[in-house]
Every structure is written in structure tokens, then in C-alpha cells.
Amino acid sequence: MNDERCDVVVIGAGLTGLAAALFAVRRGLDTVLVGRTGALGFASGLLDLLGVHPVGGHTPLEDPWQGITALRADQPQHPYALIDNPAIERALGTVLAFLAANGHPYITRPHRNQTVPTAVGTLKTTYALPCTMAPGAMALARRVPCLLVDFHGLKGYSARQIAATLAGVWPGLTPVRIAFPEAHGELLPERLARALDTVPAREKLVAAIGPHLGEAAAVGLPAVLGFYHSPAVVAELQQGLGVPVFEIPTMLPAVGGLRLRELFETALPAMGVRSLWQQWVDGARRLPDGRWRFSVAAPSGEQHFTARGAVLCSGRFFGKGLHADRHGIREPLFQLPVVQPPHRADWHHKDLLAPEGHPINRAGVAVDETFRPVDGRGRLVHDNLFAAGTLLAHQDWVRQKCGSGLAIATAYAAVRACAALI
Amino acid sequence: MQTQVLIIGAGVTGTGLARDLAMRGVDCVVVDKQDVNAGASGGNHGLLHSGARYIASDAAAAAECHAENRILKRIAPHCIEATGGLFVAVAGDDENYITDFADACRRCRVPVMAVEPKDALEMEPALSRRLIAAFAVDDATIDPFRLSLNNMAGARQAGGRLLRHHRVTGFEVHAGRIRHTRLRDEITGRDLFVAADVVVNAAGAWAGTVAGLAGAPLPMRCSKGTLLVTQSRLASRVINRLRRPTDGDILVPGGTVSVLGTTSARVADPDGVYPEIDEVDAIIAQGAAMIPELATSRYIRAFCGVRPLPGDGAAFADGDGDDRAASRGFLLMDHHRAPERLANFITITGGKLTTFRLMAEKTADLVCERLGVVAPCRTHCEPLPDATTERWTQPGLAPAEWWRRKAGGDLLLCECEIVPQSTVDQIVAGLGALGGRPNLNAVALRSRIGKGPCQGTFCSQRLAAYLYDRGHLAGDVGIEQLRLFLRERWRGQRPLLWDLPLAQAELLEAMHCGLFGLELD
Known part of the structure; x- marks a missing residue:
């Protein structure tokens, strides 16, 4: 014993x-x-x-x-x-x-809550944001024209739904659906996140989003941008696309947790x-x-x-x-x-x-x-x-x-x- | 809008009447303030009675049930599972009732066969060991949603139309006739006027309200019945308690679950009824005497319906005021012969699921007489077609089709009940054929979505996202639809929240309120 x-x-x-x-x-x-x-x-x-x-x-x-x-x-x-x-x-x-x-810095604002969009198109008020979501609060606050990206095969997450639902308070959201690099059928958020921990997957994602960027001044994606290295993933996507990139909270269970x-x-x-x-x-x-x-x-x-x-x-x-x-x-x-x-x-x-x-x-x-x-x-x-x-x-x-x-x-x-x- | 016949109420009677009339070449429009089977037609056991239930209280209804049971098994086998049924008594039950039961059945011409208790226990191992008597009868189960949806689809083939979410708000009566019926579109708020040669009030528990709008007094009693859905199927047959009808005395199988009920409680208003916690406890206590496992079974959902009982009840109710003793026959009222003398207004109410076809037939006969149409009823002999878009309430069908097709990318939106995107596409097509637009609750009503253990926690948003992707939802309506869908599921979850379902409800709230903030404006 x-x-x-x-x-x-x-x-x-x-x-x-x-x-x-x-x-x-x-x-x-x-x-x-x-x-x-x-x-x-x-x-x-x-x-x-x-x-x-x-x-x-x-x-x-x-x-x-x-x-x-x-x-x-x-x-x-x-x-x-x-x-x-x-x-x-x-x-x-x-x-x-x-x-x-x-390796997971959070962003807070002194004496202020922050607000981000959610997967159903509501606005969620919270205190500390993972650094991968924080640019979303900034984009929302300034009503920045954004490209909202989602993926074929990811259930319960529709960029079109988010854009349509928020159109009244945040015009200038453009939804686009793309294929996640080298994935087909049903996509599981955790698998996507782990895939993006590798550099080639990130490069392919940048290449897939790039042509849709248009006038967008920021890009919102479902919260699947990396598992262990999400800050690096987001930084790299930002660098590749030339605009701020942010994650939007998905349904639960969620990669963020x-x-x-x-x-x-x-x-x-x-x-x-x-x-x-x-x-x-x-x-x-x-x-x-x-x-x-x-x-x-x-x-x-x-x-x-x-x-x-x-x-x-x-x-x-x-x-x-x-x-x-x-x-x-x-x-x-x-x-x-x-x-x-x-x-x-x-x-x-x-x-x-x-x-x-x-x-x-x-x-x-x-x-x-x-x-x-x-x-x-x-x-x-x-x-x-x-x-x-x-x-x-x-x-x-x-x-x-x-x-x-x-x-x-x-x-x-x-x-x-x-x-x-x- | 013009039509020959306006039918108010899209329950089993209204939709059955629509098909009957359509088969006789009569043009009709069905309207409902909600959707198909929103009232008692969707809030019942799904039991196709053998008739034995009514032998003591209403011999005529018993005989009608038996006859209709046979007809429906012939014309709508796809909506029916011919399970057979047992009437069982346990120690302590009324011995006189047991002794008289078989003879009373025979007097009503309801087939019955005595079964030795030990054989009954072998047939249905979940039965109590305290069983003292058992009889086999011809009970079966029937899917009332598939029935109504197929009847409506059948009516549409001959030009029939369905207006969902249209509430009758008034009638324009002139010279003893209803000239126009005023409807309000519950979604847009717009008014719509329908000119019909005949108006049929098939509004079930709301028939009194509708008649009142036409200035026609129609005393009605509303009797609420509450039912519970178990997590698994506890018996292969319908199990009835062999005694005078009371709470929690029928267990009806339905696919992979069983449905236990009911209660009978007089309510003043058929709107705003909920399954209550004391009713749930009473049903479980009663049911457990018959099937002990019911005391510890996991329950998925509770629901209730309001039985429309014509009359003020003074002449019907027995000593303890139990409305179950009231006649379960139906009321076909020709308002032309009533004091209000409305030449083109007919009410059909009362009755029950098992006799809906007969009610529709008698009503259609009267409508045709009024229209001068000479055409016989054919619903008792012509099979009910099974429309491909209207069969998705059947447990196990969507998974089987999904597995058979194995189409890449046909994602499962409801993982509890295995409902894929392709099923939703078909349902949306069916709604479109009737001129309607999909919403979350409409798709849920026509499928198994949201009916599994998670009760919509996950499939709600998956379905909303999918409907947006397919262009069926636009703007910010998704938020309100999620709220309506989750609220509807909640009505049935709330009285059953202990143990594991309570933990799941916590997750539901954590996601939809905590993260998505659906309770906030």
C-alpha cells in the first residue's frame, strides 16, 4: 500500500x-x-x-x-x-x-473589460484575452473591415453567420470559406490546431487566405490557430498576410480550453x-x-x-x-x-x-x-x-x-x- | 388569398382533412399559428389504441378505435409499428375490473386474449414481478408527426397549401356567412385575408377560441396530459395498466425510447402549459408499480399536450372530476344549425389520434355537401404515400441513409441522433415545396434533431450555422432562432434535471449563456 x-x-x-x-x-x-x-x-x-x-x-x-x-x-x-x-x-x-x-500571454486593459465576437455572432465581454484573440477586440472596437475565414468541414462555425448577425453593429465583415490545407471531410478543431503548430501548414494557410484578402484590414479565423504555439502561429499569419489576425471563440469543447x-x-x-x-x-x-x-x-x-x-x-x-x-x-x-x-x-x-x-x-x-x-x-x-x-x-x-x-x-x-x- | 376550404389547425385532424378533401378534388389551405402538430397532435403517446382503454368509459369510442386501428395499419404502415399491447394488473389492483375486462372488450368487439402472468413476464421482462393478470390486445405505435407531414404532403400533391405561423385573428361575417378570415403572420406581423367557401375550425384545444372569434359559443374543457421519454426502450410492446385510466399507466415504445404517461389536469388555457415537476414525480411513482425500472431510469425529456374535450364537463366528469372519464368521441358541429347560423363554418374537435381519419372523413363529407361536391371518401382504402421529404422523424432512418450513402462531406449536424446535412436539405426542400422557409424549430419538428441526450446543446448551433451557409437564414435572425429552439427543448428538460442531465444542462448554460450570452439582449 x-x-x-x-x-x-x-x-x-x-x-x-x-x-x-x-x-x-x-x-x-x-x-x-x-x-x-x-x-x-x-x-x-x-x-x-x-x-x-x-x-x-x-x-x-x-x-x-x-x-x-x-x-x-x-x-x-x-x-x-x-x-x-x-x-x-x-x-x-x-x-x-x-x-x-x-508561452500563452494574455492581454488585459487597465480597469476595462474587452469585447470580442463569438461563433454565433454575439458579442462576448470578458477581462483577459489570449493574445491570439486580442486583435479581434481591437478590430471590433474600431469596426475595421475584416475578412472572416472559415473552413469546409468545420461544423458549428459559419463565417457567413457571424458576418450576417453582426452586420448591424459591424459592417464591412466579409465571409469566405476555404479548404483547410491538406484536410478533407469533417475537421476537428484540435486536429487543425495541432496541424498549424507546424510551419508548412501555416504557410499553406497564408497562401489559401491571401487571394481573398481584398480591402480587409484584419482577418478573423476560428480559434484553432495552433495548440502549443498559438502566439507564434498568429504572429506568422499576420506577417504573411500583412494585416492583424485574430481568433474567434468557437463552440465548446474549444481549443482555447x-x-x-x-x-x-x-x-x-x-x-x-x-x-x-x-x-x-x-x-x-x-x-x-x-x-x-x-x-x-x-x-x-x-x-x-x-x-x-x-x-x-x-x-x-x-x-x-x-x-x-x-x-x-x-x-x-x-x-x-x-x-x-x-x-x-x-x-x-x-x-x-x-x-x-x-x-x-x-x-x-x-x-x-x-x-x-x-x-x-x-x-x-x-x-x-x-x-x-x-x-x-x-x-x-x-x-x-x-x-x-x-x-x-x-x-x-x-x-x-x-x-x-x- | 382565395380557396374553397380554409382549415384552421395543422394537427392530425386538419392535415388529414386536407388530404381527404384534396383527394375529392377540393382546393384547401391549412393554417396554423405555429406549425404542424403544435398542439395535442404532437403532445401524446403516439399510441394507436386497440380500443381496450375505453371499454369502461366509452363503448362507442372503443369500437371506433378498433375499426380505425385496422384501417390505419393498412393505409399507413410506414407510420406504424405493430407492436401489440398488453394490459397488466399488479397485486392490489381492482379485481372486479380485471374480472370484467375480457367480457367488456368482447362486448365492444375489441379483440383480447388472456396471457398467463409468467408468459407475460417472458414477453416483457421489465414488468413487475407482482404481476397478477395480463391480456394481449392489438395496440400499436404511430408517429403522429410523420402522419401529419405525409397527409399535408399528400394534400399538396392535389394543390393543398400550408401556411405556418399564421394566427387567425378575426372573421368578417356578412349575411350569415364568413366572407373573409383575417390571419396575422406571426413572423412578419403582416395581415392576410383569406376568402373561403367553407371555413373548418380544426384547432383542437383552441377550437373554442377560434369559434369565439366567429361569434359562435363553443364550450370546451382543456385537459393537460404530461408524458416522459425514457433514455432507452424498456418494453417491446405497449404496456397498459389494467384498471380504470389514471396517471402514469401507459408505457409506449417509440424507436429506441419509451414514452410514459399521462396525467390529466384541467387547465383554463391551452397556451403556456409546461410539464410540471409534481406531475413528473407522480407519473414515475405510478409507472414504477407496473415497470419497476421506471423509478431509476434516465429520462431524456418531458412534454405535455392539451386534450380538447367538447362540452362544459358538467354532464361528463365523474365524481372525482377526472376528465379521462369524459367521452373521447369527437364533436362535428355545423354552425349553420347552431343559434349563430353561420352557413359556411364547421368545427371538428375532441376525439383522439387513433380516430383522426374518421373525424376527417365525417368533416369532409359535410364540407362536400356544403360545396355541392359529390365525391366519396377514399382515405380508408387508398394508401398514404410516404413522401421522401417527410419521413425523417423515424428513429434510425437518417443514420441508415447516411451510412448507406457514405457521401464524403455529408457532416452530422446532430451526433446524438445521427442526422446529417443531407437530411436537413431534404426537409428544407419539403418546406419549400409547401411555400415555407426553414427555421431551427421547423427542421427539428421534422427530424430527430435535438431529440437525443444533449437536447440541442450542440446541434442547435451546428444547424444554425448550416442554414446560414446554405442561404436559408440571413441577417441576425439566427440569434432569436437559437433562443426559440433552446427554449423549446428546455420546456422538456427542466422537470428532469437531476443526476447526469443536470450536469449536461450546466454545460448547455455554460456555452449558450456563459460564452454566447444568449440571455442578454
């Missing part, structure tokens, strides 16, 4: 868990990370901080920091209300610097995080001395970790951090109390797109100011268990467009509190 010791076990390997492991190892903690990274494939690669406040309003926030300040006053139970803006900035700054150092997943999976172990990818904690027990003993079902057999603290970053229903049956919602690993509507009839609105959002999305684990789960009366459940990310109650990351910011900021705060304790 394999039994190891560590300072902290991070449970869950979505953006929250990955960020928590990063923060923990940076603080010098001996860190074990256990979790499935699959959910990150369903991220777009955009990093939202706060896009909408109050929910139900229709104008996205220009300044997310002002929005967070207002949110804190309006919703004192929101996880953002437990962290101050400088700490959130530090948390984001750490992650963005880490991403840049690992897969790039992040790959990056973390490579970089964290190199930094010393003991990482058990695609595995899961299936047992948690408190030892008499207060430490946690976790069991992990691994292909090689059961593994055990004894830790002084734990950070639960297991996500919501999609990530399996929460589970619902017909009668209620529970947290399956620690059986933590879950804040939830009293009846299933109150979980969802009859209208999918109800402006105020679905009550179930505000269900979750409630925490104190040190991000430790509490019960219905506000009493601490365990003194060395912390929780972070979308698992937390009193937030609606989808409607508030705050998923990444929430993940990173709460991971930071939870790890900070955990480190202080141990």
Missing part, C-alpha cells in the same frame, strides 16, 4: 484546482493535486472577471473592478465579497504571469506539484491528530495521502463536485452542507433564458471569510478544509460572467488561508 505525506491536497483539476495548486506550490507547500482536467476542455480560453452586474441588466460591465465593488455591497454573501480587490488582482496577476511564462489544460498539465509537475491527473479522491477521513487521509483509486492500486490541509475545488454538477437526485443536492466527498432551494420545483425557471438566472446555480457550499465550509448556522465544519471555485454558494458564474475570476481569486484566498493555518 502506497502512503504518502504532504502539506495540502488540492481536490479537483479544473481551473480552480490548477490555480490552487499553483498558488500552493508558490507558497512553498508540499502539494498534491488530484483531479480530472477534462472539464477545462469545455472552457473557451477567455478569462472572465465580472461581465454582468446586476444580473438581469443587459449592459455588460465596462469596468469589472467597479462592478465587483458594487457586487460586494449588493450581495455580501457572494464569494467576491470575501476577498478585496488588491488580492483578486494579485491572484489574477500571478496566473497571467504564469501563463505568459509558459485545451491549450490551458495542456499548459497546466505540463508546467505544474515541473514546479513540484505531485499531480494525479484523471484520478479522483474516493475517500476522505480525518485522523485523530486532525490531519486528512485521502484515498485515491489509481490504476496501479489504491494510493493514500495524509495531509495537513485540503482545498476542495471539485466544481459543480458537471465536475461532479455536487450531485443531485430527485430529492436534493449533496456534496459527495465530505458530505458538506449544501445551500439549496427547498424544493426541486424551485431549481430552474421555466424559461431557460430567464434574465435573473436559475436558483440552483446559486446553490453550493457556503464558506466563512477564510473559505472554510460552514453549516446552515455559520459554524465551521472542519478547521483545515477549504473550498474554492464554482462549488461555492451564492454566485452564478454563468450569468455574472465571472467563472475564471471566481476560480482564480477564491483559489488564491483559500490557499492563503490554508497556508496560514499549516
